[in-house]
Amino acid sequence: MIISVASGKGGTGKTTVAVNLALSLSNVQLLDCDVEEPNAHLFLKPKIEEEEPVYIKVPRIDKDRCDYCGECATFCQFNALFVVRADAEKDIEGNVLLFPELCHGCGGCSLICPRSAITEEDREIGVVKRAKTLDAHLDLLFGELQIGEPMPVPVIKAVKSKLDTRKTVIIDCPPGTSCPVIHAVYGSDYCILVTEPTPFGLHDLKRMVEVLKELKIPCGVIINRAGVGDEKVYEYCSEERIEVLLEIPYTRRIAELYSQGIPFVERIEGWELAFLEMVRKIKGAE
Ligand code: SF4
Ligand code: SF4
Numbered sequence: 001m002i003i004s005v006a007s008g009k010g011g012t013g014k015t016t017v018a019v020n021l022a023l024s025l026s027n028v029q030l031l032d033c034d035v036e037e038p039n040a041h042l043f044l045k046p047k048i049e050e051e052e053p054v055y056i057k058v059p060r061i062d063k064d065r066c067d068y069c070g071e072c073a074t075f076c077q078f079n080a081l082f083v084v085r086a087d088a089e090k091d092i093e094g095n096v097l098l099f100p101e102l103c104h105g106c107g108g109c110s111l112i113c114p115r116s117a118i119t120e121e122d123r124e125i126g127v128v129k130r131a132k133t134l135d136a137h138l139d140l141l142f143g144e145l146q147i148g149e150p151m152p153v154p155v156i157k158a159v160k161s162k163l164d165t166r167k168t169v170i171i172d173c174p175p176g177t178s179c180p181v182i183h184a185v186y187g188s189d190y191c192i193l194v195t196e197p198t199p200f201g202l203h204d205l206k207r208m209v210e211v212l213k214e215l216k217i218p219c220g221v222i223i224n225r226a227g228v229g230d231e232k233v234y235e236y237c238s239e240e241r242i243e244v245l246l247e248i249p250y251t252r253r254i255a256e257l258y259s260q261g262i263p264f265v266e267r268i269e270g271w272e273l274a275f276l277e278m279v280r281k282i283k284g285a286e
Contacts, residue, residue, distance in 0.1 A: 008204025
């Protein structure tokens with residue numbers, strides 16, 4: 001079963017839930033798809049066993065073939081190409097400039113170039129790391145997008161390509177509701193939405209629920225920092241018939257463990273069982 005853990009906004013405790021949930025289960029694989037800021041490994045302190053670079057294809061211009069017609073630049077919707085047209089009278093040499101960080105690697109320019117002047121080459125944008133917790137209980141895969149790179153999706157796809165369906169797979173999704181989240185959550189059997197009982201929490205929860213409706217992925221809610229804020233998240237869940245799976249209270253003890261990078265299931269009795277029962281309930285509802 002594939003269970004994704006998502007939230008409409010950052011800072012709700014999504015990774016805390018993903019890590020504590022994964023530690024409560026056996027035969028489990030945790031995929032950290034929050035590739036712009038992966039931090040599950042900070043809590044798990046695993047041994048990295050393997051690293052695999054992630055590339056996208058970017059164009060390479062053969063200047064001997066190119067006549068600077070400009071068709072590639074016109075075609076590119078991401079303004080990743082700029083063609084300087086040659087002008088002998090003004091003594092301007094032709095050139096094709098590529099802005100690699102804007103290129104989405106769609107391959108279109110190489111297909112439409114009338115002079116077959118464009119080939120493709122690899123550009124590294126990130127890495128996928130495979131790791132195991134020291135007791136070998138948990139397989140962790142996480143992606144890291146290189147600093148300054150704007151496209152997390154290829155790295156997310158590379159992490160998800162390692163998915164092992166023989167295990168219970170937990171996917172820690174990026175925050176928000178845009179493309180990276182859709183790619184991370186896509187294909188899940190169930191999505192746990194982590195929120196907090198505040199107006200911001202409710203606003204972003206609603207957006208994520210709409211996304212999951214479109215994707216036809218069933219969902220339930222974990223309310224983190226329960227006890228702060230108001231009742232509106234509970235009222236919304238009840239109106240929408242979304243199950244509140246668990247509440248994690250706003251306590252000093254949990255906050256302290258978090259600040260020390262210690263998953264609270266390892267130190268506070270009863271939580272492992274609570275996560276286990278929650279998964280049983282989710283599996284039973286399938
Ligand atoms: S489409 Fe091809 S020939 Fe035209 S400017 Fe681009 S690379 Fe050069
Ligand atoms: S591969 Fe696609 S995104 Fe990249 S430069 Fe060519 S047309 Fe633009």
